[in-house]
Amino acid sequence: MQALVDKKQPHSESFTPFLQQSTTQRPRYRALFNYIQQRILSGELPAESRLPSSRELAELLSLSRNTVKQVYEMLQAEGYIETRHGDGSYVSPQLSLNQPTEQNSPAADTKAVRLSAMNEQLEQIRPLYHQHPQQLLLPAIAALDQFPWQQWQRSVSYAGKQMKFSSGRNFMGEPALRSQIAAYLNATRGIRCDMQQVMICSGSQQGMQLAFSMLLDPGDKVLVEDPGFPGIDGAISNVGGIKVSVPIDRQGFRTDAALSDQQDARLAFITPSRNFPLGFTLSLERRLQLLKWAREQGCCIIEDDYDSEFRFDGPPLTALQGLDGEHCVIYSGTFSRILHPSMRLAYLVLPPALVEPFNRMRGFMDGGLSSLPQLALADFMARGLFTSHLRRMRKLYKTRRSYLLLRIAETFSQQLIWEPSDGGMHGVFLLPPGSDDKAIAEQAMNEGLGIRPLSYYYDKQPPRSGLVIGFAGYNEAQIDSGLARLKPIIEHHIPT
CATH class of the missing domain: 3.40.640.10 (Type I PLP-dependent aspartate aminotransferase-like (Major domain))
Incomplete structure (x- = not known):
């Protein structure tokens, strides 16, 4: 990569792109330090390049001379530049081994990080569903x-x-x-x-x-x-x-x-x-x-x-x-x-x-x-x-489960059959044999529902087709809204 700065004569004009950078989120001295640091690491300022004087760079960038001095001191402290008595500041010659060339670009020189065998094992495991708070009818969500x-x-x-x-x-x-x-x-x-x-x-x-x-x-x-x-x-x-x-x-x-x-x-x-x-x-x-x-x-x-x-x-x-x-x-x-x-x-x-x-x-x-x-x-x-919170939630969740069961019985007739349970924060509803619960759940997810397919939880045993529907964290209006979104999906996959 051709140097933008002559190694003998400083060209402060090559620093003018700094003026186009947005620095509102950082102090000016920090922004200038990062700008010069990255140009040195990328090779735009090669090893032994001479930098402009602090006075010249300050005038060009409309900064105080103290700000530029502070930046040069930081660069010197971290080993990026060195000061030569009576001759100004230069990019450290030790950086020549780390700077890219046409034959040795960062991408070509960087090897991929090797992961352990555990990564391969985890890739073979069923991926976990990611929960999104805005989804309705998610299982295991409390009444926050x-x-x-x-x-x-x-x-x-x-x-x-x-x-x-x-x-x-x-x-x-x-x-x-x-x-x-x-x-x-x-x-x-x-x-x-x-x-x-x-x-x-x-x-x-x-x-x-x-x-x-x-x-x-x-x-x-x-x-x-x-x-x-x-x-x-x-x-x-x-x-x-x-x-x-x-x-x-x-x-x-x-x-x-x-x-x-x-x-x-x-x-x-x-x-x-x-x-x-x-x-x-x-x-x-x-x-x-x-x-x-x-x-x-x-x-x-x-x-x-x-x-x-x-x-x-x-x-x-x-x-x-x-x-x-x-x-x-x-x-x-x-x-x-x-x-x-x-x-x-x-x-x-x-x-x-x-x-x-x-x-x-x-x-x-x-x-x-x-x-x-x-x-x-x-x-x-x-x-x-x-x-006391547990007692209130137990009573509330029982009421919400009863409401969900009532509305599903009214809305879905024989399309969804409740698998009885004595409690919990979700209900399992079986689909007719041969139904594709994963396809239903995927379409429901696209409609903002957190319903899970029952077959997802099976490993070696023949899976049953059904839907896992949460009720604990949702009031009656939210349950109604969720079931209204689910209804056309069920009707599409399981016509009455």
Whole structure:
């Protein structure tokens, strides 16, 4: 590339393009520094090129001489230029090796970054849907407009004052929050634990990643439900685990299919209170069979209890961990679905023997979480606001589910058949056999709907065709609007 500046005589006019640059977002000295820096790196100002004097450049660019001097001092401090006594400033000769030539352009000289084998593995996994807040009928979206913001802000303010008493170095999480979670789980879910067993995580996905890292070696098998939550696939693959898909029926995870042929599995990941997405509950007989298997084989069960709080037809079920499973069950819960998705707080309840190993691993993994949101949530729970909010949302979501079921029955007749469930934040509606639920969902997405195809959640088992429709975060008018957009799509694919 031909130099724009003579190496012997400075040509300040070559700097005039700087005058056409927009510098409203940056101080003038910083803008000029970046301009000269980039010209040097690109080779427009080659090594040993002489720069204009500070006075000359200042006059040309209508800047103060002090501004140009400051820029030259910054360039010299970072090694771009050097000052020669009595002869002005020059581009550093050491930069000649890094500047491009016609045969050695930046594009040709730059090799692609090599990714690990993990990238290839993740490319083979079902991609996750991206949620857009403006979409209607998204599953797993809470009623965000009902969140008690004023009370929460009071808790945040209180937490800010309490931070001075927190070291922020407890890898398991803030003791105040862990104590509140343990008390809540003991009272509502029958879980046997104390606060020492509770670990706070940045979302349930982080908790799963930590647990799999601690419990699995490459090649170890993990029993999972089919259909089930696809987000777990990446966490298993990330540690080299092998997913073993186990079919479910109306009594939940089929232990007869899982335990007879997979005795060498190291871990089971299940949703016993409510399978995602179908909502089936694991029967007591199968719960006891699974616990017996884990104790006898020295294996672990991860109990994902993602929205057990929203059971509409009866009191909450006793957690699997509470059925004599405190030594082999890791209980996982989250606040993101209950309170607000941006809160990013979840927790694990660990068997006593795993507390110290997990605590040690956490110290190397991320060093723990920010204290402020943890202390705020601890105060929110201590003042009874968490449980009162849950009661209100449980009642609201039940009402919204009833409205959705009524409107779908009126609008879609036999085109959509509800798959009964005792709670949750979404409903599953089966389509006639042979229907293309993915095509329907894709078209619905183009119409601003967040409806998911049921077949997406299946892995090895023959998929059923249906739609997963969220209702928790939407009032009656929004539900009506969403179903009105869905109606012509359904009629196009499934004529009455």
